[in-house]
Amino acid sequence: MNARARAAQVLDRVVSGRRSLNDALVVGLQEVADARERALIQELSYGSLRWYYQLEAMLQCLLNKPLKKRDSDLRCLLLAGLYQLTRMALPPHVAVNETVQAARALDKAWATGLVNAVLRGCQRRKAQLEADIAASPAALYAHPGWLIERLEQDWPNDWKTILQAGNQRPPLSLRVNRQQTTRADYLALLQREAIKAAPLAHTPHAIKVEEPVPVSALPGFDAGLVSVQDAAAQLAAGLLELEPGLHVLDACAAPGGKTAHILETEPGLASVTAIDVDERRLRLIEANLARLGLAARVLHADAAEPGSWCDGHSYERILLDVPCSATGVIRRHPDIKLLRRPADIGSLVARQAQLLGALWPLLPANGMLLYTTCSVLADENERQIGSFLEDHPDAVEQKITASWGRRCAHGRQILPGEDDMDGFYFACMRKQL
Ligand SMILES: C[S@@+](CC[C@H](N)C(=O)[O-])C[C@H]1O[C@@H](n2cnc3c(N)ncnc32)[C@H](O)[C@@H]1O
Structure with missing residues (x-):
């Protein structure tokens, strides 16, 4: 099958099927052996999702009547066609002809005229289209409107930079x-x-x-x-102040990037326990450690229920790299723009608070918990830590002084793209005697 048709199917799996881009690509690249074809499918999938909100606004201007729901694959093919014409350095006639052919490959030969008309319309009216869609913030910044609003509230001076960074290709x-x-x-x-x-x-x-x-x-x-591993993620191990003889818990560990880094940083630790609730992802920790020649105690467990796996152990260091909105890593995972919904934020914040509360008792006096997210939203970061500190009088924030990022009311934030890093948040807390 033609690469553009495959890319349309990948996009459709994300847009209509709400699958992650990674999962959709695993299916979409099956049976594609040719390296150039694989690269093209990936480029079209990533790029069309990165610019989805802009391409979708253009498509609305170019279609005379809406497409039927059952033609969602065709809609995705049109988005990929617009992506080629607006963002790729391809000869336009190649983009148009190949995309028209792809409609046949999707068994939609009836739509070849439509694909041709939409793409030629884009070529003819590109400047006007760009001006027309600029009135919509979602189209202009190529991010969902609800996220733009939240970023404006949380980062009144930086929200545009954050959005622009979200549209870049990551290193x-x-x-x-x-x-x-x-x-x-x-x-x-x-x-x-x-x-x-x-x-x-x-x-x-x-x-x-x-x-x-x-x-x-x-x-x-x-x-x-x-x-x-992104450079921001590489800052966590250093903040843990690791020393020989310490017991370390990595409470949300899969796929094990930070677990491995902890082990590489201090081989003299008494123990490293890496747990994750997702068994499939837990296998990735094991594979990563094996490849790196490292060893840890890897447990399939729910960090929010320590009674079921902890056996009264305490850990002088706990890394809590919580599940979060991932709004700091949109440049790596452009599907987040579509998959994340406003209501998710409240439930993520509640889960994070639950994890913090459940793990805090495992820390002995003077132990340190490092809380991290790849989010840029204050609710998951400084406000989360602020309310934890209010509710836990035995928790004291240990301020992070560093050459990177910026100090927040609590913790420290790197914004996406800063010094080539992903958006990341860190807060260190010590348990008082
Ligand atoms: C941000 S990722 C962790 C990335 C990892 N620390 C690394 O550096 O490679 C968050 C992880 O938390 C796991 N998770 C979510 N809820 C959990 C829970 N209640 N207990 C343990 N793990 C959980 C998810 O399965 C996911 O693998």
């Missing part, structure tokens, strides 16, 4: 496994493979690859020399 960032090599040696290895890369600021083991490559092309990846 491929790596974490060098310090138990096996150094950043300088790994950079030399990349150079030998003609992969352009540079050190990232703020963390001693982070590297940015200038032009993303598949992990299979990274030297020593299978042997555990390196992992893919």
